Amino acid sequence: MAGGSESLTALCTIITTTSPTPSNPSTELICSTLNSLAEHAPALLQCRHILVCDGYKCGSNSKFRSGLVTAERAHAYQQYMEALDRLAHEKASPAWERVEVVRLTERQGFGFAVKAALELVDTRFVCIMQHDRTFMRPFPGVLSLLQAMIQDPRLKMVGLPTTTNDPPRYISQAITKLGAMKVVHPPFETLALTSSACPDFRFIPMIMWHDSTHFASTQYYREFVFSRRQILVTRGGFIEDKLGQQQGMDLREIGWTSHARYGTFLLDDGAPAPARMVGHLNGKRYLRSSIKVALEVAERAKASLADVPESEDGLATDELAIGCRYYQRKA
Structure with missing residues (x-):
């Protein structure tokens, strides 16, 4: 079936990762994130949504970023996961209509939690989200974005604008970083891609992988990000940690041509600065x-x-x- 005639449901699966936080057993944090999806990108509610709960390790002290929690916080996380099961089973709101909760028995970290969820995906694309990354403004162009990615396979991963990656100033930041890295490249403005599928968008090369909300080819994730031939993601860590470092090393050692291998781009939908589409919630505010x-x-x-x-x-x-x-x- 041609890309232009495929429905969003047939094209994309959402993967959202969650893990122990100080706010457990409250579900307010994850509900805020999913509700922002319903408010600002309602078309995505058509898609299958895999909510993967990472495992944890018990210790005498809680280090949430490392998945280490006390027995008390582990109990709170168990209560939290049970609450997620109920929300998904009861379809508590439109945002929960297509959510499937998957629990991992061991601590995997963000990267390997995504990898585990990918085993359940049968669509051409995935939308990767984290439980504390919320949509901040409308994004009605999801289907057009995916059609552009079908038309141009150079668009392997497309990140949505954040405070860190703000399109109106990202180009100057990227040029400065490439200069510091002594990477010779064509005029950066000429490197942005456009597509007839979404003529109002452009895609700016992202010189470093960013784990915030993004769309990517499922095949690209399986064959490149989690390739068996090279280790670009380690268990317990984030994708941007090791893969991002390797991307920077390749730019330095191979040159600008290495970017094509990674295919990371930043969506620029023309919004004026500050153009962030995705924000980062502070979990402690949801206690x-x-x-x-x-x-x-x-x-x-x-x-x-x-x-x-x-x-x-x-x-x-x-x-x-x-x-x-x-x-x-x-x-």
């Missing part, structure tokens, strides 16, 4: 009020942790427990 108090106290206590007594077993506890103990001591 229940009682936990917020403890966490705020914990943050104030960090400057004087030596004044905080150890637990009876001599082990450090997570930041919420530290906050509670500090609060009780000062009360």
